[in-house]
Amino acid sequence: MTALSPLLKQATPVTIDHALGSEIFDVDGNRHLDFTAGIGVVSTGHCHPKVVAAAQEQVGKLIHGQYTTVMHQPLLALVDKLQGVLPSHLDSLFFANSGSEALEASLRLSRQATGRPNVIVFHGGFHGRTVATATMTTSGTRFSAGFSPLMGGVHVAPFPTAYRYGWSEEEATAFALKELDYILATLTSPQETAAFIVEPVLGEGGYIPGNTAFFQGLRERADRHGILLVMDEVQTGFGRTGKMFGHEHFDVQPDIITLAKGIASGFPISGIAASEELMSKAWPGSQGGTYGGNAVACAAAVATLEVIEEEGLVANSAERGTQLLEGAKAAAVDGIGDVRGLGLLVGSEFTAADGTPDTARAQAAQQLAAKKGLLLLTCGAHMNVVRMIPPLVVTAEQVDEALEIWGKVLAEV
Numbered sequence: 038m039t040a041l042s043p044l045l046k047q048a049t050p051v052t053i054d055h056a057l058g059s060e061i062f063d064v065d066g067n068r069h070l071d072f073t074a075g076i077g078v079v080s081t082g083h084c085h086p087k088v089v090a091a092a093q094e095q096v097g098k099l100i101h102g103q104y105t106t107v108m109h110q111p112l113l114a115l116v117d118k119l120q121g122v123l124p125s126h127l128d129s130l131f132f133a134n135s136g137s138e139a140l141e142a143s144l145r146l147s148r149q150a151t152g153r154p155n156v157i158v159f160h161g162g163f164h165g166r167t168v169a170t171a172t173m174t175t176s177g178t179r180f181s182a183g184f185s186p187l188m189g190g191v192h193v194a195p196f197p198t199a200y201r202y203g204w205s206e207e208e209a210t211a212f213a214l215k216e217l218d219y220i221l222a223t224l225t226s227p228q229e230t231a232a233f234i235v236e237p238v239l240g241e242g243g244y245i246p247g248n249t250a251f252f253q254g255l256r257e258r259a260d261r262h263g264i265l266l267v268m269d270e271v272q273t274g275f276g277r278t279g280k281m282f283g284h285e286h287f288d289v290q291p292d293i294i295t296l297a298k299g300i301a302s303g304f305p306i307s308g309i310a311a312s313e314e315l316m317s318k319a320w321p322g323s324q325g326g327t328y329g330g331n332a333v334a335c336a337a338a339v340a341t342l343e344v345i346e347e348e349g350l351v352a353n354s355a356e357r358g359t360q361l362l363e364g365a366k367a368a369a370v371d372g373i374g375d376v377r378g379l380g381l382l383v384g385s386e387f388t389a390a391d392g393t394p395d396t397a398r399a400q401a402a403q404q405l406a407a408k409k410g411l412l413l414l415t416c417g418a419h420m421n422v423v424r425m426i427p428p429l430v431v432t433a434e435q436v437d438e439a440l441e442i443w444g445k446v447l448a449e450v
């Protein structure tokens with residue numbers, strides 16, 4: 038009998054019938070609070086009526102207007118709409134389909150614009166699953182093992198993961214920047230380094246926010262050496278962190294940002310934003326694709342941005358994020374070594390008494406939560422961080438309900 042490949046892993050046993058806002062209803066009629074949001078994708082919640090209406094209307098007008106053959110209105114409307122939320126210096130856009138493709142696009146642009154072969158990524162970062170982006174991913178060997186050789190030209194520098202080192206944030210940041218300088222002196226000279234590629238908050242790597250001193254340290258070195266600063270905003274973009282983009286927390290200006298996930302509430306579309314000056318250094322025709330900037334996805338993205346604005350979802354993300362983080366901290370029991378996050382990205386790290394990662398307990402907590410109607414995911418190199426990442430429309434009552442379930446889970450595991 039034909040079946041789904043066993044290489045797909047499913048984190049919960051749920052088969053969805055339908056979903057609305059922050060709630061999923063399964064085929065057996067059970068309700069689940071969805072604190073996974075399709076891994077941070079359904080920003081306006083499942084099936085927001087305005088996003089549904091925009092997509093339905095677009096389906097009847099034009100589904101696919103291949104963007105290297107013709108231009109279509111939803112794509113132009115999206116460019117217009119993004120102009121209102123992007124940093125003003127990032128005034129040129131390119132669109133693809135997935136986060137991985139956006140990261141590949143940023144890599145190609147960085148190499149073509151600088152004429153330099155290498156990039157530096159930061160330890161614990163996740164940038165995708167294509168071979169190039171798997172090479173740049175260092176949040177776990179599970180994303181790159183077994184299909185080497187990977188791509189050349191990628192070097193890895195430390196991220197200031199204070200909890201893991203057992204240091205203060207200042208100590209971890211000083212170490213990370215010192216090692217970066219050492220890497221530039223020993224592994225890839227500045228003249229051969231095209232870009233630093235970094236997440237504002239490590240996502241798959243364990244929900245670890247960066248900090249202002251670290252990102253400003255990257256910016257200063259990038260300016261000094263003509264290296265580009267690429268901020269991967271695939272998970273942190275569009276209000277997820279309580280600001281429109283994650284880097285805005287750190288008073289730093291990126292040269293390129295990558296966009297995907299929350300941009301279109303579930304329709305596959307991604308992109309990169311850079312200055313026109315930088316973008317014009319890419320070789321014309323060197324990027325593209327059959328499906329990039331799909332018309333229905335663009336219409337959904339325009340509606341998503343309107344909903345984010347009209348419903349004040351960035352502010353809701355900040356407020357509900359504080360509620361969730363404080364609640365998760367208050368709920369933490371012995372064996373949870375660290376609770377951290379930014380906006381509606383909240384992680385609880387399970388650590389055994391001897392200080393080692395407690396993967397088994399984190400997995401048990403995630404599974405038990407699913408049984409009790411709260412869908413969660415794990416992350417981190419050892420999968421010992423339970424992450425909460427609800428849609429931006431989540432209500433105060435839903436956060437309270439999730440925290441109540443989480444408290445019961447922690448009392449039992």
Ligand SMILES: Cc1ncc(COP(=O)(O)O)c(C=O)c1O
Pocket residue numbers: 076135136137138140163164165166236240241269270271272273297298
């Ligand atoms: C920060 C970051 N970059 C890139 C990606 C890759 O995106 P996609 O899975 O859409 O290829 C992800 C996906 O989780 C991500 O979180």
